[in-house]
Amino acid sequence: MHLSRFPRLHFAHLPTPLEPMPRLSEALGGPNLWIKRDDCTGLSTGGNKTRKLEFLMADAQQNKADTIITQGATQSNHARQTTAAAAKLGMECHVLLEEQIDSQDDSYVYGGNVLLDRLHGSTISRRPGGSDMDAAMEELAQQLRDDGKTPYIIPSGGSNEIGALGYVNAAIELMTQANDRSLRIDHLVHATSSAGTQAGLVLGMEGMNSGIPVYGVGVNLPKAKQEEKVYNLAQRTAEFMGLNPDIVQREKVVANCDYVGEGYGLPTDSMVEAVKLMAQYEGILLDPVYTGKGFAGLVDLIRKGHFKKGENVVFLHTGGSVALFGYPNAFGLPANV
Ligand SMILES: *Cc1c(COP(=O)(O)O)cnc(C)c1O
Numbered sequence: 001m002h003l004s005r006f007p008r009l010h011f012a013h014l015p016t017p018l019e020p021m022p023r024l025s026e027a028l029g030g031p032n033l034w035i036k037r038d039d040c041t042g043l044s045t046g047g048n049k050t051r052k053l054e055f056l057m058a059d060a061q062q063n064k065a066d067t068i069i070t071q072g073a074t075q076s077n078h079a080r081q082t083t084a085a086a087a088k089l090g091m092e093c094h095v096l097l098e099e100q101i102d103s104q105d106d107s108y109v110y111g112g113n114v115l116l117d118r119l120h121g122s123t124i125s126r127r128p129g130g131s132d133m134d135a136a137m138e139e140l141a142q143q144l145r146d147d148g149k150t151p152y153i154i155p156s157g158g159s160n161e162i163g164a165l166g167y168v169n170a171a172i173e174l175m176t177q178a179n180d181r182s183l184r185i186d187h188l189v190h191a192t193s194s195a196g197t198q199a200g201l202v203l204g205m206e207g208m209n210s211g212i213p214v215y216g217v218g219v220n221l222p223k224a225k226q227e228e229k230v231y232n233l234a235q236r237t238a239e240f241m242g243l244n245p246d247i248v249q250r251e252k253v254v255a256n257c258d259y260v261g262e263g264y265g266l267p268t269d270s271m272v273e274a275v276k277l278m279a280q281y282e283g284i285l286l287d288p289v290y291t292g293k294g295f296a297g298l299v300d301l302i303r304k305g306h307f308k309k310g311e312n313v314v315f316l317h318t319g320g321s322v323a324l325f326g327y328p329n330a331f332g333l334p335a336n337v
Pocket of ligand 1: 047048049077078157159191192193194195196197198287290291318319320
């Protein structure tokens, strides 16, 4: 787990805080809940992509890139953090936004993350839902090369074996925090999607023999596909690090995809409840697409007795609250107050 052998830039605010959530723990009457604040990584309101970008942007610089290309859904937190990192490093940034949700709502189409993408000076272009986004990025890269630029493509969510190093690092950081304060972590729970976060965490936790199970709550794919995606990336990341891929056994990759609802980015009642619980018991903002559904899963599992009283459960807050401003009408709040 020797990450210093890989190129890395340091722009995240690390270590992120690990905080108890006493009010919410009491209200739910289950395990002791903790929160790891990766919503506080510092870059353009923070989030989990910033850790990945420390390694990805270093690789881009090593490849002498002057232009970054990436893609995501309209309200992509990954796109926002990438545009901010590119701005900070003085690089041009092109973002392709896929219209995965059929929404004409101005808040969704122009607000939240899209507003920030534009403030950071990136060039945005939109593609219909279902487009081959990897092909679209390649096509744009070719155009930019023809113009004499040196583009660097960052895949969806920053999730490849380079980006996942950011979450191997997060696993080491969390273990150190737990050891420093003699906190026995029984479970680590987080929202999982493009897989880089969970792949890095599982590889880190298994590589350190931590005994801490990682529990992903899916927000997009069905269970079998989500787990396969995480497992494959964890194996590739181990190989990339020069480690034995068998460090990560298939059964250590767990994703519960029962909380997706109608689909990616579409609000659910349990998401709305989870966002309000966290906001009203701990003063912390979740988001409607990822952490709201991820935390909804944790709340439901607590109610079903999946986690025991006395256990310590850490919820990894992966950020995204900017997207709340893309969904102002999802929360059933009267408009005229
Ligand atoms: C991208 C994202 C996730 C999911 O992380 P992956 O590495 O893509 O699985 C979770 N929460 C938020 C807020 C995100 O932006």
